[in-house]
Amino acid sequence: MTMEATIAGGPVLEQVRRLRTAVPGPASQAILERKRAAVASGVGMTLPVFVTAAGGGVIVDADDNSLIDLGSGIAVTSVGNAHPGVVAAASEQLARFTHTCFTVTGYEGYVDVCEALNRVTPGDFAKRSALFNSGAEAVENAIKIARSYTGRSTVVAFDHAYHGRTNLTMALTAKSMPYKRGFGPFAGEVHRAPLSYPFRDGLSGEEAARIAIERISRQCELDDVAAIIIEPIQGEGGFIVPADGFLPALVAFAREHGIVFISDEIQTGFARTGAMFASEHFGIEPDIIVTAKGIAGGLPLSAVTGRAEIMDAPHAGGLGGTYGGNPVACAAALASIAAFEDGLVERAQELGGLMLGRLAEAQRGDARIGDVRGKGAMIAVELVDAETGRPDAALTSRVAAAAHAQGVVVLTCGTDGNVIRLLPPLAIGDDLLREGLEVLVDALAAA
Numbered sequence: 001m002t003m004e005a006t007i008a009g010g011p012v013l014e015q016v017r018r019l020r021t022a023v024p025g026p027a028s029q030a031i032l033e034r035k036r037a038a039v040a041s042g043v044g045m046t047l048p049v050f051v052t053a054a055g056g057g058v059i060v061d062a063d064d065n066s067l068i069d070l071g072s073g074i075a076v077t078s079v080g081n082a083h084p085g086v087v088a089a090a091s092e093q094l095a096r097f098t099h100t101c102f103t104v105t106g107y108e109g110y111v112d113v114c115e116a117l118n119r120v121t122p123g124d125f126a127k128r129s130a131l132f133n134s135g136a137e138a139v140e141n142a143i144k145i146a147r148s149y150t151g152r153s154t155v156v157a158f159d160h161a162y163h164g165r166t167n168l169t170m171a172l173t174a175k176s177m178p179y180k181r182g183f184g185p186f187a188g189e190v191h192r193a194p195l196s197y198p199f200r201d202g203l204s205g206e207e208a209a210r211i212a213i214e215r216i217s218r219q220c221e222l223d224d225v226a227a228i229i230i231e232p233i234q235g236e237g238g239f240i241v242p243a244d245g246f247l248p249a250l251v252a253f254a255r256e257h258g259i260v261f262i263s264d265e266i267q268t269g270f271a272r273t274g275a276m277f278a279s280e281h282f283g284i285e286p287d288i289i290v291t292a293k294g295i296a297g298g299l300p301l302s303a304v305t306g307r308a309e310i311m312d313a314p315h316a317g318g319l320g321g322t323y324g325g326n327p328v329a330c331a332a333a334l335a336s337i338a339a340f341e342d343g344l345v346e347r348a349q350e351l352g353g354l355m356l357g358r359l360a361e362a363q364r365g366d367a368r369i370g371d372v373r374g375k376g377a378m379i380a381v382e383l384v385d386a387e388t389g390r391p392d393a394a395l396t397s398r399v400a401a402a403a404h405a406q407g408v409v410v411l412t413c414g415t416d417g418n419v420i421r422l423l424p425p426l427a428i429g430d431d432l433l434r435e436g437l438e439v440l441v442d443a444l445a446a447a
Contacts, residue, residue: 013055015432017407017439018066024049025063044178046411047404054081057428057436059409068408068436072423075235075267075378078294078336079344080427085335086297093331100327102131103320109330116337117305120276123285128311130304131325135266135292136164138302139229141319142290143168145304146227146260149313154225156216156259158195160237160415163229163264172229175236175415191219195234196242199371199382205245212246213253227260227288228253232278235267238414239380239421241373247282254287260310262288266302267378270294271340271426274349274376281375297336301329344426348376351433355379355422358437366444368395379422382414383444393417395447402443408436 024032028049035045049061054077059067072078079086093109102110114129121127132138143155155172157163163172165179171186173179180186193215196208203211216225232247234240254261263286268278272294275281279289288306295301300323304311352375359381363369370384383396396418403410413421420440424433 013053013058013060014066015056015058015429016066017058017068017432017435018064019407020065021063023047023061023065023067023405023407025061025065027062031062047409055427056080057425057432065407068432068439069428070422070424070433070436070440071409071411072294072425073298074293074411075272075423076293077298078270078272078377078426079297079339080425081298083297083336083339083427085339086299086332089331089335090297090299090328093328098326098328099323101322102325103317107327107330109327109334110325113301113303113325113330113333114305116334117291117303120337120341121289121305122277122279123307125285126308127305128308129306130311130319131330132302132304132321133300133323133326134164135264135290135302136166136169137321137324138266138290138292138304139163139169139172139264140166142229142262142288142304142306143227144318145288145306145311145314146262148315148318149310150226150258150260152224152226153189154191154220155189156191156193156220156225156228158193158212158230158234160195160197160234160240161192161229161231162234162236163231173236191216193219195230195237195240196246197240198243199240199373203243205243205247206249208243209246209249209253212250216253222257222259225257225259227262229262229264231264231266231268232282232284233268233273233375233378235421236413238382238416238419239374239378241375242282244282247279247284251284251286260287260306262286262290264290266290266292270336271345271348272376272423273374273378274345274352276340276345278375294340295336296329296333297339299326299329299332301326301333347426350430351377351424351426351428352379354430354433355424355437358434358441362441362444368392368444374422377422377424377426380413381420381422383418383420391416391418396420398447399440399443402446403440406439406443408439410440 292302367386
């Protein structure tokens with residue numbers, strides 16, 4: 001893979017890790033002081049550096065430190081930051097017009113994106129799509145659509161789930177801190193079921209599904225369940241890959257009881273897992289798929305795509321929003337989808353092989369690495385106490401901080417805060433990824 005990345009209108013970024021100062025350096029620290037005075041304190045930062053350029057697999061900060069990016073802005077810049085095709089498409093649209101509000105006067109780009117989504121999402125049946133701004137907004141609308149179609153109100157979500165920060169999506173989200181604490185009361189008619197978590201429960205997919213279905217059947221009046229919503233591979237919950245058979249059993253249960261099955265592919269969608277959508281790994285065709293993050297190369301856009309008869313249930317004017325399907329974001333999405341279809345699915349598989357291979361090697365010599373899991377370029381390391389096997393959030397925090405100090409951006413996740421998640425841009429080079437992994441493994445050894 002290329003070792004250079006062109007930033008449109010700017011220089012070519014050398015694909016190297018380079019530390020000219022401590023991280024954060026004095027320039028970033030000065031901006032951080034301004035942030036403290038200007039930005040609400042509830043807006044936190046994982047790594048307090050301030051970016052001046054990014055591309056390929058690197059982020060350059062205000063102190064000219066070049067950091068290896070293993071986070072992609074939380075799986076957003078999958079095609080690479082400032083991808084030339086995305087920049088060109090968005091710039092051309094920006095020069096023509098920036099907004100009309102599609103629900104007032106339409107534009108073809110919105111229709112183009114919906115046609116592309118209907119084509120690339122799983123399922124050989126008639127589909128419709130609607131565009132929004134954020135993942136949480138798309139989830140809210142998916143629930144609205146399911147309720148409109150079924151005439152029911154109850155929604156089932158799962159342990160360890162993350163679906164957003166709005167009131168309804170906080171109710172769907174399992175983890176309290178930092179997403180829910182102090183922000184209630186939350187929307188009602190939400191029930192929670194146990195997830196398949198092979199590392200912890202040791203169950204087959206069929207066994208885990210039986211337990212979940214029994215819980216749903218006890219908690220809910222099934223003829224009032226509008227939707228089951230689940231991430232096919234959980235994101236914030238810890239990159240949990242369910243055992244084979246779990247998701248198909250849930251889909252069959254939903255079909256049997258007239259329940260809309262919603263696959264939240266906000267983090268897993270668009271080549272991230274080595275398939276265009278993670279649902280494909282499990283052989284399921286959801287009634288509705290929710291997407292965002294990687295859809296538009298860093299511009300805000302989200303979508304709800306589903307069976308035509310379900311998507312057409314709400315009345316005219318019932319779906320929309322002032323900024324939903326912004327024309328510049330739509331142009332970026334079309335360029336991003338073209339890039340995903342031009343080899344990035346296969347590239348995600350290659351990156352996954354590199355990460356799983358190196359981390360599995362590290363696991364063989366370190367009992368604190370409880371599990372290495374994931375698919376494609378969505379890989380997790382779950383850290384535990386070597387003696388008890390219990391989640392070790394403190395160790396995870398130390399390892400992440402050490403990697404950050406050495407110029408590698410990694411993210412943590414998991415309900416217990418003990419998972420390091422790796423989400424490199426699919427544009428990253430092999431050598432740069434290997435270097436980032438070595439820094440991570442060394443940080444764990446030093447911890």
